[in-house]
Amino acid sequence: MNIFNISPIVRITLLSLYIGLTVPLPFLADFTNAPVPSWMLWIGIVLGAIAVYAALSEQVILDDEKIRVAYPKWVPGFFRKGWSLSWQEIDNLKMRTTGQGGLVYYFTSPTAQKAYLLPMRIAGFNKMVNIITEKSGIDTTDVRPLSQPWMYIILFACTIVLWFLDGWTIWTATTLAV
Structure with a gap:
């Protein structure tokens, strides 16, 4: 049995971006006397x-x-x-383009009546695709991950810049509110 998880760079980047986008909100709510109390925002952020x-x-x-x-x-x-x-149920791997011009792949099966998305942001993607080829007999030579690691590295770098701006925003909101 082989288990593949979402790539750590994807997980860390997206969690960091979520934190960067949401954590300043309760501070700004207090600073602007927003009708939504900051404690409710904190609950929403945690959830x-x-x-x-x-x-x-x-x-x-x-x-x-x-x-x-x-x-x-x-x-x-x-x-x-x-x-x-x-x-045995898998008969093909169909390619589809995304709205942004990327490529995704769906497993098709005549018995399942629907297609199943091949997970593309997996650590060990190439190994996973090789096992799929071995087990299903489907040609996967053209299958590539949707996003390359360098894209997430750039997004993570932008997220770090956002965190610095968040720090400045929180510092400004807390010092001017006093």
């Missing part, structure tokens, strides 16, 4: 962080019988549903 972390806890599990996308037991089924396909 949102849990939801983002849950979405980023996706796992791809490959064994001798099937490919399965799953989430840890603490993630409610209504929030994120996984899926499973046996290797």
